[in-house]
Amino acid sequence: MFEMIEQWAWIGWLVLIALFLVIEMLSLDFTFLMLAFGGGVGLITDLIGMPVWLQVIIAGIAAALFILFLRPPLLHRLRRGEDPAKSNVDALIGLHGTALADITRISGEVKLSNGDTWTARSSTDAPIPRGGRIQVIEITGATAVVRPVSE
Template sequence: MDVFLADYGWIVWLVLILIFVTIEMVTLELTFLMMALGGLGGLLSGLLGAPWWLQLIIAVVLSLVLLFGIRPPLLRALKRGGDPSKTNVDALLGLGGRVVRSVGANGGQVRLDNGETWTARLSPGVAPRDLQPGEIVSVTAIDGATAVVVPSEGNTR
């Protein structure tokens, strides 16, 4: 058994590394990547002539150090870099636009600065009046498929 592991141990390490890398590509949790790097440490120690039991100890210790020492801060660093751009409804709040069809308490239509045309109604916090086509508005909320708008400082463009 010792002769077999001494002669062909590197093949076992390569197979383990490939299995760990393949599993990592599916899970993307960095756990199996750390185990693959531990296996790489075992492989390199075997190529340098270490006995099989020392290769195993090196692989296990290196995997544990990477799992508990490197993986947590690496995961924090990866999660910190989220996309800062707003999407969906959040991207519409505060967006400007122009009245296309008169907007009052009952509805109307506005074309937003992003090019989308939305059904709109006047915000309940604004003095009731009808906004005429061409007036500039800002989106304060989205209620279903309706943009709730308020008139902006400059009335027309």
């Protein structure tokens, strides 16, 4: 039986490589791609004629090396072209605005410098009067947590 496993191990390596590639297509984080590369090394060792136990060890070591040394630069190159500008809620943090209604720790309303109108609450115990200048320090759900800003 062990001879049959050794004879057909290349099919196991191909199936394993295909499985890792399919999982990689779903996850897109290069981990399973590195495991597939390790499986490719295992396939090569099988074609050279090494015993199965040595194939598994070499494939495991190769996959670990790929994950440690090849994956980080690939991830860096992938993320190199990302837009560094903040977006969505992150872009609102630090914006200034004006209180449209008195702002307390419970309720209020602000118009931000980007033109958005938000429900708001104060981060301080002192209420912020209508017309007061504010700065957004946090977004909680659909409410801007603001603090007063002096001119």
